[in-house]
Structures are given as structure tokens and as C-alpha cells.
Amino acid sequence: MAKSSKNYTCSSCGSSYTKWSGRCENCGEWNSIAEEKPLSSGGPKGKTLGGLRGKEIDLTPLSAREAPPKRTSCGMDEFDRVLGGGLVPASAILVGGDPGIGKSTLLLQAAAKFADTGLKVIYISGEEASAQVRMRAQRLGLGNANVQLGAETNLRDILTTLETEKPQLVVIDSIQTMWADNVESAPGSVSQVRAAAHELVNFAKTRGISVVLVGHVTKEGQLAGPRVVEHMVDTVLYFEGERGHQFRLLRAVKNRFGPAHEIGVFEMTGSGLAEVLNPSALFLSERDDPAPGSVVFAGIEGTRPVLVEFQALIAPSPHSQARRTVVGWDGSRLAMILAVLESRCGIPFAGLDVYLNVAGGMKVSEPAADLAVAAALLSAREDAALPKDCVVFGEISLSGSLRSVSQTENRLKEAKKLGFSSAICPENLKISPEKDFQMKQMNDLTSFVGDIFGAG
């Protein structure tokens, strides 16, 4: 007898199970597992797809020439760049972020800008009444923008409206509030979010409408019903920022029409989001005179160089197990750098509390930051400041050697532009030195420690 095969899926991480349980073994979330309807085993046309009664699809040669998509730039450079150089027609974009971070503000501003370029734009809010959205628009100075507003959560009604209105861009704020009446579960549940996103994306693609879905992120940093939406759309953007900091990062984590990892930087002001065209200057703006533990890293975010400051503090630990606290960088990467410093350069950190922070609330994920971190740690430990005009970058391998990193020239150019005059980096014979710029190129961490700190 064939077993009934039920399928249960975790709404938080997407793991599947054969039976229900109260807690997901994979991500540890409680009450997140729900039953999925099994696929029907036989369709109207036969038991298996191998029964072959479909119709033939059109095939085209790979070599066929396709004109590049005609993009529309909204004029906010920071937004256009993250999209890969403007909005592609009939594309689906997901903008995720914490509640209150500024997604609605950003998209209202972008919608108004796109409308200014002549696109027909509809903004559907499932969270706020039209009057509220209108008030916000007036506060943002967008009261006269040619954007049509709708306050609705019923997806069938929304699609019917889009069918007659035929806009070129529609913003859905947010996907968690949408309700598809053909799915029997509450708005915000995984099945609803999945169904609503699927309907919207399909509808938009077949009608040539670009659609932007706003999605709230849960506390674990995922969109509620997240993965299911991410793979349906062409572009996934995250809008991030730290509480207490005014700047916001729009980060492309997936983009079928442009480079991923591209960032756009904005500042939340009293009159909405303002573009930050020179983020390095912003991140370094509060930098004081050179202090021990402070090092400027010449990093790359997407296609753009960005300078950020690493700060380290080292103090004797009152605990039997010393603390390692990291903000804005990877904790296990820090452990690795400490281990390399200890075993390759003979500099112990046992019994010392280590605090590492990226100033300004920025998050750095590049391995190229290794050397900047090592420099910050050593500078804090030796109580010796690096020269004020110096930037640092380079990857450290477990053997203690330094590896050159991509886009060295871009990093140096940015550093020079911001008034720095020297760089400590791995040896790279391919680069041509910048004029009036001093390069200290090194091959391994031991010589770095000896040269810069006279230690090791």
C-alpha cells in the first residue's frame, strides 16, 4: 500500500520534514513547521509527466542576439546603482528590512522619482491608509508627484485594478499584508506570502509591469516566509541600518540584472532619505586624531571603494575565559586572526579581552579586511597608533602570509581622494604606484609586525 506522503516545511528556514514537530531541528524556531499540500500524482493528461502529452516549447539558439533591456533611471544614483543601473522593465524586486528602517519612505521617494521620468506608477499600501501615505508624501516634498495610491490587501482586487490601469511600475507595501483569497491561511503566513508573491510576480511578468515587493524581516534576519520569495524575484535588496545611526545601506544580495553586493548609502533626515554620494567621508567623519587601536581599512563594496575605520580595544580580562566581542565583522574570522598572530608571530592574546568594532555601524564581510583587523589589534595591544594618513588592506592566510586582494588600484585611488598618503598592503607587482603616495608592500604578517610595530 502506498504510504500517504505528507510534507512539512519550516516557515523560517525552509527545511522539510516527514512529520510535524513543535520545533525546527535545523534553525531551532518554535511552532514554525506547517503542512504543505502534496503535489497531485496524476494530472488531467496522464499519470506521470513521462507520459508526454504536453506541447512543444519554442527553442532559440544561445547565439541569438538580444538587445540589452531598456532601463529607466530614477535619478537617485544610490538607488539606480543598486538596481544595476536603473529599473529593468517587467522585473520583480524584493526590498527587505527591519520594521521602521525606512522602506516605505525609500520606495515612496523612488516611486515619485520614477513617475517624474514618465513611468506610470502605482503604490499599493496594505499597512497605511491612503491619507497617511499622502501626508507622508507631503512631508517629503512629494505632494505633487504623479503616483496613484491604493490602500488594499485583497490581491484579486489589486490585480484587477492593475489589469485595467496598466502601470509600468507597482510597489506593494508590504507582501506580508497581502491576502490571496484562493489560499486558506492568514495573511503573513508562509503559504499566503508565497502565493501572493507568486501571483504578483507572474502577473507582472506577463503584463510587462515591474513590481517592487516590500518585505519585513524577522528578528533572525530573514524575511517572514523568506526564502520562498527570494528565489521568485530577479533582485533582492536589503535595507539596513543601526539604531542610533542616521545612515542606511541598501544592499543588493541577488541581482539577475547587475552585480550583487552593490550598496547604496542614504541618510535619514527630517525630510526623508538623502543620498550619500561619498560614503567614505561619512564613515570617517567622526574620526579623531590617530588613536591606538584605530585603523582605516580601504574596502570595496560591490563595485565601489569605501573607507571604514576599524577600532580595537584590548584589556586584561577579569574572567577566567577572556571575552571576544565583535560588531560589524565576523567573529570566527577574528578568532582566526588572533590564532595566526599568536602561532605565527608569537604574540599572545590569552588573558586579554578583545573588542573589535567597525565605526559608524557599517558591516564589513571582505577577507581583505584581515590585515586592517590585525593592525588594529596590534596597535591596541602595543598602545601605538598608526600614522594618521595611512590605510590598510590585505588578506591573511593561516600560514601567516599576506595575499593580494582584488581592485587594489581602486582602493588606493579612493584613499588618495580622501587625503590619505600611504598604504600598507600585500605585495602586488601588477599595480602601478599612485603619484605622491607611499606604498608599504609586504609578504607576510611577521614582517608587518616587525616593520610597523617593532614587535614580534
Ligand code: TYD
Ligand atoms: P518607514 O519608511 O515607515 O519604515 P518601514 O516602512 O521600513 O517600516 O520609516 C519609519 C521611520 O523613519 C520612522 O521611525 C520615522 C523615520 N522618518 C524620518 O526620520 N524622516 C522622514 O522624513 C520620514 C518619512 C520617516
Ligand code: MG
Ligand atoms: Mg512601511
